[in-house]
Structures are given as structure tokens and as C-alpha cells.
Amino acid sequence: MSTILSARPVDDYASSGSNPRHLRRTEDDAAQLRRVRETFLTTGSADPRTIQAAGLSPSVLDSWRRCMRYGLDSIASRPVHTGDVDLDTPLTRVVDSIIRQREAVLEQSMCGLNLTDSEGVVLRQWVRDPALGRWFERHHVLPSVSVDETAVGTTSGICLLNERPTMVRGLEHFREEFASVTSAGVPIVHPVTHRLVGSLNLTSRYEDTSPVLLSWVMDLVRDVQRAYQETATRRERTLLDAYLTENRDTRHPLVALNDQTIITNATAARLLTSVDQALLWEHASRAIQESNPDPRQLVLTDGTVVSVRCREVSGASESAGAVLTIRPIMERKTREGAVIPAPKLAGLVGDGPRWRELCRRAAAAVAGPVLIIGEPGSGKVAVAKAIAGDAPVTVLDAAESTVNGAQAWLLRLERAVEESTGAIVIRRCDELQDAAAMSVANLIESHRNSTVRFLATATQSADHGQRVLLHAEFSAILKVPALRDRLEDLPVLLDALTRKANQRLGRAPADVRWMPDAVQALSRLEWHGNITSLETVVLRVLQGNSNRYINAGDLPTDVVASASRRKLARLEQVEANTIIAALREANGNKNRAAESLGIARSTLYRKVRALGIDLSTSAF
Numbered sequence: 215m216s217t218i219l220s221a222r223p224v225d226d227y228a229s230s231g232s233n234p235r236h237l238r239r240t241e242d243d244a245a246q247l248r249r250v251r252e253t254f255l256t257t258g259s260a261d262p263r264t265i266q267a268a269g270l271s272p273s274v275l276d277s278w279r280r281c282m283r284y285g286l287d288s289i290a291s292r293p294v295h296t297g298d299v300d301l302d303t304p305l306t307r308v309v310d311s312i313i314r315q316r317e318a319v320l321e322q323s324m325c326g327l328n329l330t331d332s333e334g335v336v337l338r339q340w341v342r343d344p345a346l347g348r349w350f351e352r353h354h355v356l357p358s359v360s361v362d363e364t365a366v367g368t369t370s371g372i373c374l375l376n377e378r379p380t381m382v383r384g385l386e387h388f389r390e391e392f393a394s395v396t397s398a399g400v401p402i403v404h405p406v407t408h409r410l411v412g413s414l415n416l417t418s419r420y421e422d423t424s425p426v427l428l429s430w431v432m433d434l435v436r437d438v439q440r441a442y443q444e445t446a447t448r449r450e451r452t453l454l455d456a457y458l459t460e461n462r463d464t465r466h467p468l469v470a471l472n473d474q475t476i477i478t479n480a481t482a483a484r485l486l487t488s489v490d491q492a493l494l495w496e497h498a499s500r501a502i503q504e505s506n507p508d509p510r511q512l513v514l515t516d517g518t519v520v521s522v523r524c525r526e527v528s529g530a531s532e533s534a535g536a537v538l539t540i541r542p543i544m545e546r547k548t549r550e551g552a553v554i555p556a557p558k559l560a561g562l563v564g565d566g567p568r569w570r571e572l573c574r575r576a577a578a579a580v581a582g583p584v585l586i587i588g589e590p591g592s593g594k595v596a597v598a599k600a601i602a603g604d605a606p607v608t609v610l611d612a613a614e615s616t617v618n619g620a621q622a623w624l625l626r627l628e629r630a631v632e633e634s635t636g637a638i639v640i641r642r643c644d645e646l647q648d649a650a651a652m653s654v655a656n657l658i659e660s661h662r663n664s665t666v667r668f669l670a671t672a673t674q675s676a677d678h679g680q681r682v683l684l685h686a687e688f689s690a691i692l693k694v695p696a697l698r699d700r701l702e703d704l705p706v707l708l709d710a711l712t713r714k715a716n717q718r719l720g721r722a723p724a725d726v727r728w729m730p731d732a733v734q735a736l737s738r739l740e741w742h743g744n745i746t747s748l749e750t751v752v753l754r755v756l757q758g759n760s761n762r763y764i765n766a767g768d769l770p771t772d773v774v775a776s777a778s779r780r781k782l783a784r785l786e787q788v789e790a791n792t793i794i795a796a797l798r799e800a801n802g803n804k805n806r807a808a809e810s811l812g813i814a815r816s817t818l819y820r821k822v823r824a825l826g827i828d829l830s831t832s833a834f
């Protein structure tokens with residue numbers, strides 16, 4: 215078998231009728247390719263005739279173009295380590311078992327084999343030739359390191375983008391330092407889900423270039439897919455059996471799932487969205503890891519609170535997934551079974567579990583001073599005013615004490631207290647210096663039995679824990695949830711803020727509707743400024759148009775651009791920008807964008823999903 219992977223002189227193939235351009239190049243051809251390459255790298259294009267004469271394939275040329283767009287350096291190399299990578303996955307296990315049967319071939323060849331995941335991160339490497347091993351090390355082709363096109367430029371790894379077996383020879387690699395090798399890559403597609411799960415790439419010395427390299431990897435991938443199918447089928451059957459055993463009472467939601475498959479009964483299907491499925495799998499993986507069978511409370515995307523019990527399903531040699539029994543947590547009921555209506559905070563909207571919990575706790579804080587904490591703009595003063603009810607409210611901002619002097623500010627506070635017949639709200643009381651804080655604490659204490667009620671707010675930043683606040687004894691401390699933790703309230707908040715903004719703009723309270731794609735895009739933001747920021751966005755949108763229906767395309771472009779939940783790494787950002795630019799150029803047409811990038815349409819969708827680009831917006 216080893217002969218299959220050893221070198222054969224290029225002329226052997228030429229004389230047997232095969233096209234020498236697909237193999238190692240002659241000196242003249244190599245010189246021609248070098249000229250085309252240099253022109254391309256300096257000008258960004260080259261004469262199509264010379265490209266054709268140099269035998270450059272369209273997929274390599276497309277990849278060079280993308281590398282130029284990423285701003286990659288064709289000389290220097292820069293490793294992209296990827297932190298935590300799971301090197302023990304169903305894919306690595308299947309490939310391990312297949313390679314074990316072929317070890318002898320690899321041992322006697324001068325080739326090295328790399329398995330990557332679908333994002334181009336190396337998961338496994340098999341290399342017996344010490345010289346090639348050193349070469350891999352020098353060029354950072356190592357497990358846990360990304361060999362994605364954005365990191366190392368054109369290599370056979372582009373098979374993950376064009377989803378076809380691909381051979382890249384010598385100078386066709388974008389990086390000059392890869393000119394001494396040929397790489398042959400084949401994508402691995404999951405036989406059940408048809409999702410791209412990774413790629414196998416064989417690297418040989420350029421002198422050993424042969425078409426057999428590619429066909430050997432194709433054979434290998436075929437075997438991997440076959441074995442994958444057997445394992446996958448076995449896992450899925452075990453999961454299905456476990457589901458059927460548990461699904462006796464169809465009234466209750468039941469889910470059986472693993473990383474690839476989800477089986478639900480009709481009740482669960484009605485309850486869950488695709489985001490919930492991801493949430494449940496995350497929960498199940500953690501519960502399995504911690505061997506914790508106790509039910510846990512989870513909040514679904516529509517705000518429903520559920521209790522989830524997780525049971526692992528074990529297959530013959532590996533975990534097949536988990537069965538989750540879901541019980542929605544009911545509203546509180548009276549003994550007679552009537553639902554006790556949840557208390558509300560007058561004038562404020564919200565219906566999610568976190569908001570309801572705040573309302574319940576606020577309703578219980580009937581007397582005494584109350585401290586309200588939360589992130590900036592989350593609605594602390596609004597909650598304080600709602601707690602004060604109909605009583606007249608005076609708001610004093612403690613942050614002003616640092617501008618105009620604590621003494622003057624304290625005098626204003628004392629005067630306000632004297633004149634008040636209702637509530638005093640001390641905004642941002644954590645801004646007070648120690649001495650002023652002590653005076654305020656004393657003032658609050660001395661009015662404990664008076665008719666004036668003190669409410670104070672303090673800012674809790676997203677990154678820092680709660681600071682030690684006032685010295686006063688508060689009878690209740692309430693926490694206002696951050697907007698990102700109560701996204702289920704986004705639609706009602708948008709409606710309430712739209713009514714308010716229309717009033718501010720002097721417009722009739724028009725029946726403006728926020729369409730689902732706009733709400734979805736907005737729900738992807740981190741909202742560090744919380745409801746205050748949302749209020750600003752609403753105002754900007756309404757000022758910008760008078761449509762009755764607000765779509766994602768009506769949102770400000772800076773809002774759309776940052777509508778990604780996950781912070782992207784620098785290279786991912788470059789990749790995302792390239793894709794967004796291509797989508798813009800193609801007026802949002804995904805086929806044309808994929809074509810201009812030279813990648814498969816399914817790859818565009820995969821990248822868009824992985825990078826969190828929102829295709830639902832018409833902002834392209």
C-alpha cells in the first residue's frame with residue numbers, strides 16, 4: 215500500500231495521458247505560476263489567459279481573492295490558537311478507528327494527515343516522517359490550532375469552503391512558506407444530518423505531488439462516513455428507544471437529544487423554539503458532566519419557566535444523549551385553584567419571569583426605605599417612582615454631589631425632605647463620598663417613622679459585583695434585571711417606548727408595529743445601557759421614518775452591525791466583514807454573494823450562522 219502514497223515522476227502521468235497541470239509543474243510552468251502569483255499579489259488581479267496558462271483552478275483563485283480581502287500577509291505566518299477545543303468528539307473517535315486500520319500506509323509514507331473540524335481547527339495529526347513533523351511544527355499546523363483560510367490562507371482546507379475535494383500544490387498556497395508542499399483535502403459530511411463536520415487533509419512534499427493523494431483521502435473519507443453512519447445510526451436508535459420508553463404520558467413535554475439530533479413529542483414541540491433546543495442541550499451536557507439528576511429551573515425564550523429533569527442515555531460504548539422531562543412551572547394558585555394575579559408596577563411593562571419576580575418583591579416592600587440596584591438605565595428610578603405610587607416624588611441625583619460639592623447637595627436634600635409630602639428618590643446613591651453617605655444614612659434613619667419615604671438607587675455594573683452601599687438599614691433591596699436578561703419583554707417594552715417617543719415627537723399615537731425580524735435583531739444586542747439605550751434606538755428609528763411597520767432594515771446600521779451576541783475574535787471579525795461586504799454588494803442576494811466569494815452557498819449559511827451575521831435584516 216505504501217507505494218500509493220510515494221512519489222512518482224510527473225512524466226509518468228503525462229505519458230499516460232493525464233494532464234500534467236494537475237500534477238507537479240515543470241520548471242517553465244512553475245516560473246509562469248510565480249509570475250501570475252506576483253502580479254496577483256501586487257495588483258489583486260491577473261490576465262485570465264495567463265491564469266489559465268499557469269493552470270490555476272478557479273477555487274484556488276477565489277481563495278487568493280478572499281485572502282487579499284482579509285488583508286492576509288503572503289509571507290509571514292501567524293498561528294491562531296483556539297483555546298478550548300474538544301479533541302474527543304464522535305468525529306475524532308470515528309476517524310481514529312479508521313486510521314488505526316491504515317496506520318501501516320502512513321507509517322511508510324512521507325505524508326502527514328490532519329483532521330480538522332468544520333471551522334478548520336486541527337483536531338488530530340498523524341505524521342511519521344520527522345522532517346514533515348518539524349515542518350508542521352514550524353508552520354503551526356498542530357492540534358488545537360486553526361488552519362482556516364482566514365488564518366493560514368489558501369491550503370487544501372478550502373475544501374471546507376467549496377465543499378469539494380481540493381488539491382493545492384506548491385506555490386498555489388497563498389503563503390510562500392507553504393510552497394514546498396502539496397495538500398489534498400476532502401470535506402467530511404455527516405451522513406445523517408448532511409452537515410459538514412470536518413475535513414481530512416493529506417500533506418506531502420511538493421516533489422511527491424500525485425493525483426493519488428487526493429483519491430486516497432477521498433477513499434478514507436468515504437470509510438469515515440460509512441463508519442460514522444453506523445455509529446450515528448446506533449446512537450440515534452438508542453436515543454429513540456429511550457424516548458419511546460419515557461413517552462408514555464404524552465401530555466407532558468419530553469425531549470430526547472444529543473449534539474446532532476432532537477426528538478420531541480408534540481407538547482414539547484409546541485413549547486420549544488430552536489434557541490430553546492440549544493439551551494436544553496447545553497443544560498443536558500452540563501447535567502451529564504456533573505452527574506446531577508436533580509431537576510433545574512430554566513427560562514425558555516418566551517419567558518415560560520420550566521423545571522427540567524435530565525437522564526443520560528448510555529449507548530454500548532458511548533453516551534447516546536439525554537432524555538429531558540420538562541414541567542412548566544405554574545402560576546401560584548389559591549386553595550380553590552384560582553390563579554393569583556401577579557402584582558404589577560404601575561406604569562411599567564414587562565411580563566417575563568424576572569420582571570414578575572421583581573414586581574412580587576416590590577409589592578412586599580410596603581414600608582421603610584428601599585434600595586433598588588441594577589445596571590445603568592435598567593429602570594431603577596422608574597421602579598422607585600412606581601413603588602411610591604400616587605405620592606409626590608422628588609428625585610435627587612447623588613452624582614451631582616461630586617460636581618457641586620457634597621455640602622450643597624446635602625442641603626438640597628434636607629430642604630427636599632422638609633418640603634416633601636411623599637417620597638424622596640436618591641438616584642445613584644453609590645456615588646456619594648463616605649462622609650456624605652453617612653449623613654444621608656443618618657437622615658434616613660431619623661425619618662424612619664415619618665411620612666416621608668426614602669427610596670435609593672445604586673448602579674450595579676455588568677462587570678463588577680455589588681459595592682458596599684449606604685450605611686443605612688434598608689428594609690428591602692430590590693434588583694432590577696438587565697434588559698439582556700429579560701429579552702422576552704422586548705416586544706412590550708418597544709410598544710411602550712414607541713408610545714412615549716411619539717408623544718415626545720408631538721405625533722399622534724400611531725399604531726406602529728415592530729416586526730419580528732427587527733425584534734430578533736434587537737434581541738441580539740448586549741444592551742449595556744439597558745432600557746435607556748433602547749429608548750434612544752426607538753427614538754432614532756421613529757425620527758428616521760414614519761412607516762407603520764418597523765422592519766430590521768429600518769434599524770440604524772450601527773445597531774444592525776453590532777447585533778451579534780458573541781464577541782468575534784479579530785480574524786472572525788475580518789471574515790464577517792468580508793461576508794457582509796459581499797452581501798451588500800449583492801444587495802442581500804445570498805447566491806450571488808456566495809458566488810462572488812467563491813464559496814458554496816451552504817458554506818455561506820454555515821459561516822453566517824457561526825459568525826452571528828443576521829441574514830433576516832434587509833440592511834444588506
Ligand SMILES: Nc1ncnc2c1ncn2[C@@H]1O[C@H](COP(=O)(O)OP(=O)(O)OP(=O)(O)O)[C@@H](O)[C@H]1O
Pocket residue numbers: 561562563564588589590591592593594595596597641642671673707710745746749
Ligand atoms: N418596565 C418598564 N416599562 C416601561 N418603561 C420603562 C421600564 N423600565 C424603565 N423604563 C423607562 O426606561 C428609561 C430608563 O429608566 P430609569 O431612568 O428608571 O433607569 P435607571 O436604571 O434609573 O437609570 P440610571 O442608571 O441612569 O439611573 C425611563 O424612561 C423609564 O421610564
